[in-house]
Amino acid sequence: MAKSGQMHAFYLGIDTHEEPIVFMRSECDICRAEGFTANTRLQILTGDKNLIATLNIVNPSVLPPNHIGFSDSAWHYLGLKRGQPVRVRHAPLVGSLSSLRKKIYGHELNALEINSIIHDIGRRFYSDIEIASFLTACAGGRLSLAEITALTRAMVNTGNQLHWPGQDRVFDKHCVGGLPGNRTTPIVIAIASTAGLMIPKTSSRAITSPAGTADTMDVLTEVDLTLEQLKRVVTETGACLAAGGKVGLSPTDDLLIRVERALDLDSEGQLVASVLSKKVAAGSNHILIDMPVGPTAKLRDLDQAEKLAELFYGVAAALQLQIRCVITDGTQTIGNGIGPTEEARDVLAVLRNSADAPRDLTERALYLAGQMLSMYSGDSESAALEQAREILYSGQAWQQFRRICGAQGGLKEIVDAHYHSELRAKHAGRLLKMDNRRLAQLAKLAGAPSSTAAGLRLRVKVGDSIVPGQPLATLYADSAGELAYARDYFRQNRDLFEIDIEQ
Structure with a gap:
């Protein structure tokens, strides 16, 4: 006994x-x-x-x-x-649960109360139900600027923090998401680090999307680096493109993201704290934020984007960070691929200056790289954009990307999906628009991002003329069941490709 x-x-x-x-x-x-x-x-x-x-x-x-x-x-x-x-x-009484209940009833928390909640979540004292309650209580604009700032600081303090001696300016870049195929980060990092910027880039895996930067980079190289490996890669190449999991930067945020993913929730205040806590923990102090706006993007309109930018600027000022928020076009999917592998193909095509590289992804990455170079040099945005073009088109960015991947373990062979199917148009006409949210859902039903080869390859863009039977996209899956499930969704949602039908 x-x-x-x-x-x-x-x-x-x-x-x-x-x-x-x-x-x-x-x-x-x-x-x-x-x-x-x-x-x-x-x-x-x-x-x-x-x-x-x-x-x-x-x-x-x-x-x-x-x-x-x-x-x-x-x-x-x-x-x-x-x-x-x-x-x-x-289990002993978890004292911070009283603060959680206070927030549930709509009261503002002070820094000490928020710190105690994050500390206890990090110590695995909260169940998933309690974490979900905290996230829900903070959603819908229910966090003040002071609370978001306290939340950011608390999440930084739960894990490792990187320091880069001799570097007073360390850069990073983040996209708030909601736009399938918008895989600009690997391209931007390759261009900007070629120009001399130090960028210890860590990324999360997908929360509510069919691919995150870490998922896409995992197709191309090793991303699950230890803290020492990450430091070595940045020291050798000036940058990295790693996942954030193993390095322990703001690890409590990873616990929150796991529950957010299950809830399909990505609230504004939590988003700001999540992004900036990981940047601060990585030692970055100059940050570019890409904010796509469109009717089916995460940010639906300019007012919503400006409100989020105001939160970013407010927290950044409190933490003594230099940031630049840029509002970009989020009206349609960027590139041709949706899902880790298909987005990786687009990234390689742009970096290699391939003839079939998606022009919209190329131009968007160049614009963002120019913004980052302008932050670094103080040059005009037009001059910085031209510098970015020269770095990409000369092949220097591709050479730098290969150096980074080599330091992280080498480039991997891309593996094709086991099954695919063409999604064809029924009618002739002109493509008016695509629904970003339902395209993302279609890719997820095919198995992305857990099945890295699953996803979509778009065959048309907005404005294209369509003929009956023309492929609109190719659907990829690693199992026949997932392929069939996703195809059924497409049949029930054909209007996610809105075509002006010719009479």
Whole structure:
């Protein structure tokens, strides 16, 4: 019989998507003595580590007597070994939950209250339900500028912070998203770092889109770098194009993003804090923000974009950052590819100056690179744009991109999807517009971004003349079921390609 709540760790190999879960037998002596039931919040202690986890009750055949099973995330967070002794007890009161309830009822939080919430989330003291409650309470413009600033600082303080001795200006670039195919970042970073800018670029994987920059770069090179690897790559090449997961920059933000993804939620205040906390943690202090605006983009109109830009500028001023927000055209998809692999093909085509490189992606990347170069040099935007063109068209950007990828582990071979299908027009006419949100949904139903080869390749652009039977796009998937599911969605949503039908 176990004494004083002591049990032995048992690895069950269950992926609970980062939420810490533990499993105990229904006839366990400790369960009966302590009154533990399914969904009880427990504190697990071992050595100098502890976390709070949710209890699931299992059939006695699943676990040996006097053993407690762990989900993958709980096991790895505690650094357990099979059979290791652990202590189990009722979870203590999490003090910051009172601050969470205060926010739920619509009250403003001070910096100390926000810091305590973020600190406890980082220590794995919050369940996914509690994290979702926090995110929901902060959505819909319910965070003040002071709260967003405090949230940004709190998220920076939960993880590693990079410093670049001798560099007083360190750059970064971010797009607020909502525009499929807008994969300008790898191109911009290659151009700008060629010109001498230091850019320790880390990116998140997709939250609500069919691909994030990290997903696309993962098709082309290694992106899951350790902190030391990231420092080495930046020291060698002046830049990197890495995922943010392993380096531990604002790690609590990664926990929030995981739940945001499940909620399909990306609120303004949380977005600003997420973006700027990771830039500050990476040591960047000069940041370019791309803000696409369009009727089916994340930012629907100019008023919404200006409101978000005001929040960015306000928090940046409080944190002593130099930023530039640029409002760009978000009325239609950029490039021809949607999904990690198809967007990677577009990135390579632009960098290689290929004849089939999408012109809209090329021009957009050049414009943003020119904006960043102008921030760096103080030159006029037109002069900086011409410098960006010279770097791209001379092949210097491609050479620099290869250097960065080489330092990160080398360029990978692009792998094709197993299945594809042409999505064809029924009628003749002219393409008036495309629905960005439903195009993104179509790519996600095909399996993107978890299946990196899944997605779309557009065959038409707004303004093109269409004939019956003409391919509008090619749909890619890694399973026949996902392909069929996505095709059904297209059949029910043909108007996502709005065609002015000829009479």
